[in-house]
Amino acid sequence: MAPKEWRQPQVRGAKPSGRNGHSATLLHGSSQILILGGWLGNGPLAAGDMHLLNLTPLKWVKPLFTGDPPGPCNMHTADLVGRNLLVFRGGDGRAYLNDLHGLDLDSNAWYPVKTSGEHPPPRANHASAVDDFRLYIFGGWDGTKRLNDLYVLDTRDMVWSLLKPAGCAPQARAGMTLSIIRDCLYLFGGSGHTTRCFNDVHVYDPREQAWFLCVNIDNESFVPERRAGHVAVVVDRRLFISGGACGTQYYGKGKWFILDTDAPPAMHLVTPPLCAESVRTPASRITVHLPHLPCECWGVCER
DSSP states (O other): OOTTTTOOOBBBBBOOOBBSOEEEEOOOTSSSSEEEEEEEESSSEEEEEEEEEETTEEEOOOOOOOOOOOOOOSSEEEEETTTTEEEEOBBBBSSSSOOEEEETTTEEEEEEEOOOSSSSOOOBSOOOEEEOOOOOEEEESSSSSSEEEEEEEETTTTEEEOOOOOOOOOEEEEBBBEEEETTEEEEEEEEGGGGBBBBEEEEEETTTTTTOOOOOOOGGGGGGOOSSSSSEEEOOOOOOOOEEEEEEEEEOOTTTEEEOOOSSSOOOOHHHHHHHTTTOOGGGGGGOOOOOSSSEEEEEEEE
């Protein structure tokens, strides 16, 4: 296959029905992808079915899991922590939830996860990321408002904590992505109040326990349009962004934006006054870099 070339492979087996709001998780060993739940477009509840895609050879197979699965779930998250898959359920089509379910990949068994501490309130369309033993949950929609809180679950003792970072927290939003690049959380995009969408990049540094706003103006023509519901994939130091939508405008068609996090640094932390000002100022006019994190540089790749 030629570099940077898309192709549609032949996949055997019975494929899942069309859906959105599901999760797709690359399991341990990178040999299978688990599809869980989503919205099928009809019925009172979200789907709760599961499908496995074997990657070599490409074939859909029926999972043989035991135990009680999460049940109907939509706009949830499913993250791999060691040999366990942790599902923060989100919504089921009727209610917003915050229950946590686990799948032991050694025994192929679902189990309820018991946690303590300060639990995240119910929400859906949130973002999650895993850094070693820490599971982060950010933002989302609780049925009445969008959120911008940041929680972390220490999976060693299964204790939740509400983080209270310094700096300027991202505005409340849902449908954003959260990615780990070299021990830091990179948040991109999402939808805010009155369907406003974002294309800003925020970085949470656990060492500094602070949020940083990082917007590059050198390559403005390459910055992704404002969007939510997109996909973000990390490859080494680079973040690949594609798809998503803002209102009735949908993005995709083979176009990927690449965020290189190894551009020359410059820099300072966002202060509360600038944070307040950034609500009224287009993000593309604000440049803030990190004390010891490089500023990003956008590029674009089209098929």
